[in-house]
Amino acid sequence: MPENSAAAPLSPQVVAEREHLERSRAALRAMRAETLALRAQGGNAVSTEVINSAIQARAAALADRPDVPLFFGRLDYDPEAGSEYRGEHFYVGRRHVHDAHGDPMVVDWRAPVSLAFYRASVKEPMGLGLRRRFGFSAGQLTAIEDEPLGPGAKPAQQGAHGTEPGSQILRQEIERPRTGPMRDIVATIQPEQDEIVRADLGTSICVQGAPGTGKTAVGLHRVAFLLYAHRDRIKRGGALVVGPNRQFLKYIEQVLPALGEIDVAQATVAELVARAPVRAVDGAAAARLKGDARMARVLRRAVWANVQTPTESLTVIRGSRHWRVPAHEIAEHIETLRGREVRYGAGRVMLAQRIAHSVLRRMEMAGESPDDRIQDAVARMRPVKLVVDHAWPAMEPAKVLHALFSDPELLALAAKDELTEPEQQLLLWERAPRSAGAAKWTMADVVLLDELSDLLERTASLAHVVVDEAQDLSAMQLRAVARRCTTGSVTVLGDIAQATTPWATGSWEAALEHLGKSEAVIEELTQGFRVPRQVIEYAARLLPTIAPHLAPPTSVRQQGGGLDVLGVEGEAELEEWLLDSVRSALADEGSVGVITADAALNAVAASLDRAGIAYSRLDQEAEEEDEVADPAPEQGADAETARLVLVPASLAKGLEYDQVIVLEPTTIAEAEHDEVLGLRRLYVVLTRAVTRLVVLHSRPLPAELA
Structure with missing residues (x-):
């Protein structure tokens, strides 16, 4: 005591x-x-x-x-x-x-x-x-x-x-x-958490953590530890925390400054790959396909298909002398460079230098003594540039993708043996925009643009990257993160049971392979410290359906009155019980979250407004990946001091509230693309409470919870 x-x-x-x-x-x-x-x-x-x-x-x-x-x-x-x-x-x-x-x-x-x-x-x-x-x-x-x-x-x-x-x-x-x-x-770091926090900089780690096990905090504290143990190297290379949306990053932004660390960047995947404005939304099937790892091979083939074998020799004139480089020799240079797997843009520069070097060798054989300055000058000469532009033309990511999605024949060549004809049809625009600048790119398209950009010019690598809620990322999104840590290490955080996107990879082994860190150590945290035992056991009823291979989580907390599940008759009674539950929760200390299906958010807000209850509200413009809008202005009387937050189910991941009121679990589950994804979304929602969970429903509960 x-x-x-x-x-x-x-x-x-x-x-x-x-x-x-x-x-x-x-x-x-x-x-x-x-x-x-x-x-x-x-x-x-x-x-x-x-x-x-x-x-x-x-x-x-x-x-x-x-x-x-x-x-x-x-x-x-x-x-x-x-x-x-x-x-x-x-x-x-x-x-x-x-x-x-x-x-x-x-x-x-x-x-x-x-x-x-x-x-x-x-x-x-x-x-x-x-x-x-x-x-x-x-x-x-x-x-x-x-x-x-x-x-x-x-x-x-x-x-x-x-x-x-x-x-x-x-x-x-x-x-x-x-x-x-x-x-x-x-x-309060526990021994099993401390082992992860103090892991060496050269070790990549994947933390599979049940709700409330502190995986996010562990990842952030690992960054703080690495900055202490390897400050010069981390400061030189940089560190980055990648989160699922801006609201989540706002929620965690004070952790590192509280530990005295203020130099760690934070970004969503959308911000990381912001190669063009996002002005459209894909359907689930198209988004899933664009997130497939096969797209990387399609894009690579589309880029390198532009390299042509020259058919004419090159003649360079310097002073009164003519120097000829035959077409077969230029072709050999191209073949050699392609065999080295250089970036496309670097290959263009190197090809010009190799052609120039061929000219220099001829000068030397003729008795001249040229130096490197002469080679650089030859590489910049117009005839050499014309040959390079013809054989190895300059590319822009947006123009490559625009051409690929506009031209069925071009796509068929690039997608040969990778995508079926129906899959190719999913990628083609019904009505192709006039130019890349006029294209309305989706979030998945922007990730592809980032892949293309890296094919052309190498992306700079950081010393360490933490990627949270990684279970929701597609293979192509994981590759985008991987490009930022090719020479560094990574801390991957997430919970397969909370994977709610149709394009998720489905296993940590697959995710780590796409990250280029297949050697990473996978650690599993199953003991929770925040979510009460009654709540985690109630939510865990969904695990045999949504993630049967995971060990059921436990909790160190047995909270009196931690769980109430109440069935009511009709919408009027549901609203009455909602308002009573909110008032009761606000009478206690701490934060309160009301989580509902996204489509019901406005109706719940209207109920709170009529009751004169102050609240703030999280919102998003589209239910796609990281395409999250800024939070809407706070609503209700005295909203600036409100402890009540109205949360759409799609934004609940990663957030915690002392008391949580969940409305209509079945409606939340049915909003997703299939049954398993819907139950995973519900699992996320049910595990946001750290003191008390109230479940209100007028519709029958999912069979797994009944």
Whole structure:
């Protein structure tokens, strides 16, 4: 039990720890002030600006957040143990803080010395004599909890249900009401999560995680760890977090800054491949086909079909001399370059240089002494350019795709042995636009444009990429992500049971192959920490149908009153119970989400408006992939302070609310393209609650839930 709570008298230990907290905060302020006092003077204006930008970034990383505890644990190493830290104690926090003499007052949670905080046990104390946890309220230290780990210590008692953590402070932190954006979990990382977080930069990892297992948080904390352990390399190469939509990224955007990391880019797949504006929507069959990996081979064939074997020799005139390069020699250069599998655009440049080199060899044989400058000049000569343009013409992604979707014969040549005739008909435009500029591209088309762009010019690779909700990506979308981490590593996060797109790959093995990371380690997280046991067990009734190969998830939480399923008669009674449930939920602390089928969103909003209940609303313009519009303006009275969020089922993935009210599960399931996808969407919706789930229905429930 914690030694003190907010209402109890403070013990000398708590007072002493509060004093250390205040001294640590003062030291952090001093570190920031010292950084801001630096005045850079580089060799020129540009270098000075770069140095000053680095100073400002460092100062931003040192900014104190009074509402976020500066440290959350303390490690007392056993004086008799063999550890290199024996007899010392360290405070573990979100960032390193040192005093005026350079001695650590708080050590970073990512430092090697902090490893024992997450993994030490009575069986494996890792040199510790004592592990202390701190309880906080509004940034104020209110309680301490000690766990002896040295000789003679007994294992910590688990909670009443066996799987609950024995630490009351740990349970309170896990169960703390959810308000605003996603929080970091740095104080509650479990040993199996920590192993993933601290995996080496060179290791690609795929995390299959059931709802509430913390897979998103694990991925974000891994980025933070890699920035600590390999900062120079990550900063040089860059790191990126890819999310399913902008609302999801907004939800998680504060996690890394809270850990002192502000230099990690975030993007949706749509933003990543924004090669043209999206102005149309594919049907399910066309979107599925355009997301198929076979399209990569079709596009490659379409590009390289433009390379022609020359039939005429080349003559270059320099001064009074004529230099002739026969057609067969140019053809040999082309064949050699194609055998090297160079990018199409690079091949054009290299072909000009090889032709120029052939001319230089003839000059040398004639007794001249040309140098590299002469070769570059020859490569730029008009006759050489004309030969290159004819044999290896310049390409633009949009023009290639426009021609492919407009010309049945061209498509048939490119799709030979890859796509059937009916599949080719799916790709062809009924009425071809006059030009690529007039084309109304879909989201799937833009992904194909990105593939074409990479065929022409190599896409720059990052040092590390985290891709969340990866189970929903098509093979071609995964290839788009893969292009951004060809020389780096990747952390793949998702849950096959939550795959709700018709173009999803269906297995992690297939997804990793498309990412070019078939060697990645697949880790499965099945123990949940946020979703109550009653809720996860109720939703898991769908698993035998939607993902029979996955192990059923468990939860460490048994929440009293965590699940209510209520059947009513007719729409009028449904509305009455909805409003009563909303008012009841708002009477408690924390966030509230009402999740309904997308088509019913306006009707539910109208009910809330008539009742005068303030709410905010998430919206999207189309139910296709990542094509998500900005959230609609908040609705209802006092909407800016509303804790109630109205959520369409298609946008619920990845979000969490303390209390969730789900309307008409059967309607939500029937909105998808087939039964399995519909039940997967329902599985997502049913697992968004972290305290209480209320299911309201007037229609019969799906058989799997009945």
